[in-house]
Amino acid sequence: MEILTTLYLGDSKEKLKMLSDNSVDLIVTSPPYADQRKNTYGGIHPDQYVEWFLPISKQLLRVLKPTGTFILNIKEKVVDGERSTYVMELILAMRKQGWYWTEEFIWHKKNSYPGKWPNRFRDSWERLLQFNKDKKFNMYQEEVMVPIGDWAKKRLKNLSETDKKRDNSKVGSGFGKNISNWLERDKAYPTNVLHLATECNNKNHSAAFPEELPAWFIKLFTKENDTVLDPFMGSGTTLIVANRMRRNTIGIDNVPEYYDMVRTQIQQVELYLLESKTEYEKTKSEGRISVR
Amino acid sequence: MEILTTLYLGDSKEKLKMLSDNSVDLIVTSPPYADQRKNTYGGIHPDQYVEWFLPISKQLLRVLKPTGTFILNIKEKVVDGERSTYVMELILAMRKQGWYWTEEFIWHKKNSYPGKWPNRFRDSWERLLQFNKDKKFNMYQEEVMVPIGDWAKKRLKNLSETDKKRDNSKVGSGFGKNISNWLERDKAYPTNVLHLATECNNKNHSAAFPEELPAWFIKLFTKENDTVLDPFMGSGTTLIVANRMRRNTIGIDNVPEYYDMVRTQIQQVELYLLESKTEYEKTKSEGRISVR
DNA sequence: GTTCCGCATGAATCGATAG
DNA sequence: ACTATCGATTCATGCGGAA
Numbered sequence: 001m002e003i004l005t006t007l008y009l010g011d012s013k014e015k016l017k018m019l020s021d022n023s024v025d026l027i028v029t030s031p032p033y034a035d036q037r038k039n040t041y042g043g044i045h046p047d048q049y050v051e052w053f054l055p056i057s058k059q060l061l062r063v064l065k066p067t068g069t070f071i072l073n074i075k076e077k078v079v080d081g082e083r084s085t086y087v088m089e090l091i092l093a094m095r096k097q098g099w100y101w102t103e104e105f106i107w108h109k110k111n112s113y114p115g116k117w118p119n120r121f122r123d124s125w126e127r128l129l130q131f132n133k134d135k136k137f138n139m140y141q142e143e144v145m146v147p148i149g150d151w152a153k154k155r156l157k158n159l160s161e162t163d164k165k166r167d168n169s170k171v172g173s174g175f176g177k178n179i180s181n182w183l184e185r186d187k188a189y190p191t192n193v194l195h196l197a198t199e200c201n202n203k204n205h206s207a208a209f210p211e212e213l214p215a216w217f218i219k220l221f222t223k224e225n226d227t228v229l230d231p232f233m234g235s236g237t238t239l240i241v242a243n244r245m246r247r248n249t250i251g252i253d254n255v256p257e258y259y260d261m262v263r264t265q266i267q268q269v270e271l272y273l274l275e276s277k278t279e280y281e282k283t284k285s286e287g288r289i290s291v292r
Numbered sequence: 293m294e295i296l297t298t299l300y301l302g303d304s305k306e307k308l309k310m311l312s313d314n315s316v317d318l319i320v321t322s323p324p325y326a327d328q329r330k331n332t333y334g335g336i337h338p339d340q341y342v343e344w345f346l347p348i349s350k351q352l353l354r355v356l357k358p359t360g361t362f363i364l365n366i367k368e369k370v371v372d373g374e375r376s377t378y379v380m381e382l383i384l385a386m387r388k389q390g391w392y393w394t395e396e397f398i399w400h401k402k403n404s405y406p407g408k409w410p411n412r413f414r415d416s417w418e419r420l421l422q423f424n425k426d427k428k429f430n431m432y433q434e435e436v437m438v439p440i441g442d443w444a445k446k447r448l449k450n451l452s453e454t455d456k457k458r459d460n461s462k463v464g465s466g467f468g469k470n471i472s473n474w475l476e477r478d479k480a481y482p483t484n485v486l487h488l489a490t491e492c493n494n495k496n497h498s499a500a501f502p503e504e505l506p507a508w509f510i511k512l513f514t515k516e517n518d519t520v521l522d523p524f525m526g527s528g529t530t531l532i533v534a535n536r537m538r539r540n541t542i543g544i545d546n547v548p549e550y551y552d553m554v555r556t557q558i559q560q561v562e563l564y565l566l567e568s569k570t571e572y573e574k575t576k577s578e579g580r581i582s583v584r
Numbered sequence: 585g586t587t588c589c590g591c592a593t594g595a596a597t598c599g600a601t602a603g
Numbered sequence: 604a605c606t607a608t609c610g611a612t613t614c615a616t617g618c619g620g621a622a
Contacts, residue, residue, distance in 0.1 A: 082392045102375070103375060118431065163591090404614080489615075593615105594616095
């Protein structure tokens with residue numbers, strides 16, 4: 001199966017109209033925050049942020065599959081000593097637009113930006129808002145399981161009576177089964193708090209987005225050959241990770257430098273893959289790039 | 293200076309009217325979260341939550357000093373597969389009421405409630421919303437500095453223990469300048485993410501949150517002889533910690549059992565302090581209780 | 585007195601069943 | 604159809620008794 005990369009140079013609101021209905025499995029994006037990145041995106045005033053984003057999210061709702069998920073990385077800025085409310089307003093507005101606000105993950109940035117202010121501490125977390133088109137969506141939880149805590153080693157030696165009793169309440173069916181489940185368990189499901197350091201990027205752009213972040217959501221919400229969209233791709237972290245994980249990718253950005261940079265980088269990855277192939281049919285079937 | 297404890301049995305909305313304007317330095321509270329089951333616990337329906345809370349927050353705004361801070365611990369529940377929006381709406385409504393929404397701290401609960409569902413992971417964080425009456429407020433950042441390095445977590449965990457011992461090392465200025473400078477350099481300001489475990493078992497009752505949580509905010513936003521208010525004191529964790537830290541406290545609850553329990557516990561602490569005093573003037577000046 | 589280990593239980597959430 | 608109740612699922616922690 002061929003993996004496709006499609007890049008668009010231009011405004012998201014317009015370029016998204018070129019995508020088909022119900023064609024995307026996962027959207028992961030970090031749009032320009034209000035009043036920030038003035039040089040590149042022109043900066044949206046906090047008061048106009050919701051108004052600016054709603055036409056875009058409307059398109060995203062259209063192109064997302066009913067089983068798909070939209071992960072929005074965002075954090076409100078401090079304006080005149082208090083937190084702006086545009087994220088709150090955006091959530092409310094998107095629900096009216098038809099989105100379900102399924103969950104809010106917390107991205108805890110371990111090495112947050114340094115600084116000192118008299119009235120606040122360093123901001124070391126961001127929101128990862130999960131929106132869905134339908135209440136039923138694809139979620140592959142086993143893909144992101146984490147090692148269980150040390151307490152488990154001791155615990156697994158002996159099962160407490162209470163555990164047996166709790167399991168017992170399910171009368172009759174599969175009593176011995178539960179115990180064996182616990183005995184073999186060395187991994188646990190994660191929570192809705194993600195601990196990731198911000199990447200110390202050596203590149204010449206500003207998007208501090210660790211690869212683990214999109215990788216986690218790509219593993220959780222898609223499988224191979226699914227399609228991942230980033231309507232504000234920036235330096236393309238999401239796309240590059242998704243491409244590497246053998247997902248089809250669609251990226252949009254209105255900054256030519258970003259567009260060129262991502263295109264070059266994806267092509268390099270694809271070339272590398274091509275060179276490492278020995279069989280003809282693999283060469284033929286993989287690594288196709290569609291850059292428009 | 294005498295430390296005063298004032299307890300009210302009754303509805304917060306009404307009892308708060310008995311407090312003077314601009315008389316409280318810090319409000320730390322965890323109101324009942326919205327509950328769908330109105331009949332069983334008298335919970336507030338999510339749709340009516342904002343309407344229910346606004347009269348109370350109006351009183352809180354009145355009694356808070358201009359230099360004071362209001363910390364609101366809250367988390368929205370999942371209703372019908374998605375997160376409720378009443379917290380978002382509450383923030384917006386409280387701003388209209390005159391509050392400044394200064395900051396949102398994250399309380400990361402490491403031992404969150406277990407469980408597995410097809411569409412979400414365990415919820416392991418809560419909001420700690422900081423509201424202020426004025427853009428200038430008291431904040432004693434040095435009081436909550438944490439050691440740098442691996443021992444930071446351990447130290448944070450022991451903070452409440454240190455409070456009990458009423459750390460004397462600062463007072464006795466026997467340190468040479470070199471050493472104190474060196475010590476200072478080992479500390480860093482915290483961020484807006486707090487890592488604390490929920491306390492499983494207290495003696496007789498279950499505490500809503502660990503003592504470290506109110507202790508942290510009490511240190512950060514008040515000094516000795518300031519006044520701390522909890523309009524939904526519940527089992528009284530905030531009040532007991534504040535009392536131990538030599539802050540005047542005001543507590544309100546409409547559950548007689550809680551009221552009696554907190555009153556008893558505060559009195560026991562005060563009696564213990566009394567018994568440990570040897571000098572007459574200390575006995576005279578401390579430990580007065582005003583229970584109404 | 586330390587350290588180790590067993591154990592109960594949390595501001596949870598979903599899906600099925602009952603009224 | 605809609606709402607209330609109940610069973611099932613599952614992880615980390617502090618406490619108390621034991622070595």
